[in-house]
């Protein structure tokens with residue numbers, strides 16, 4: 001699942017092309033479809049939550065978001081993408097060193113002035129993976145959220161940026177919070193401090209990517225996610241699940257929880 005740690009790892013991988021010049025390339029999706037990128041030098045990659053920023057030396061930025069389906073890949077000199085994958089290309093950047101960077105099936109592709117990045121990111125909360133993340137300020141934003149449940153508040157990128165469904169479910173388990181817990185009943189600081197630690201560990205530790213239990217076995221990498229009806233890894237009670245449509249028209253997101261480890265507080 002592309003979450004903040006996925007995009008952080010992706011940016012680390014894409015930085016191998018920083019400094020290269022686009023020899024031939026174009027944007028193939030979004031409002032800027034057809035725009036040539038030829039002659040621009042890639043000067044950096046940055047992230048904010050699940051958003052990726054590819055910056056060029058002409059003061060412009062390619063802003064992309066993968067949502068559930070997008071991906072990026074780099075092909076070496078003389079190598080081609082399979083035709084089926086190439087059909088989904090929304091960004092192609094053939095570099096002066098022969099490599100090609102491909103952005104595939106990206107639902108969000110925008111080209112803008114680098115100075116205008118705040119226009120597309122300004123609505124987001126603080127990034128859990130940025131240096132200087134202030135857990136107290138983030139907890140204030142969490143407390144100010146009007147979301148009815150802690151699950152929805154943590155998924156709201158305007159509160160903090162970087163958590164997706166996997167992390168929200170696993171964090172609620174580790175903090176003993178039922179996903180439907182009211183925001184006011186959750187202790188924000190330790191919850192967000194744990195979120196930052198776990199996301200950072202997943203983003204930067206080899207072999208730890210999106211493994212929350214520390215176990216490598218099949219079906220044991222997560223405490224509750226994907227484990228509906230199976231015994232809780234801590235107390236053996238059957239894990240429960242429910243689907244929620246948080247945004248009208250969007251596919252439902254599943255919540256998982258252990259009813260014993262994560263009791264719903266009495267209101």
Ligand SMILES: [Zn+2]
Pocket residue numbers: 232233234235236237258259260261262
């Ligand atoms: Zn349990």
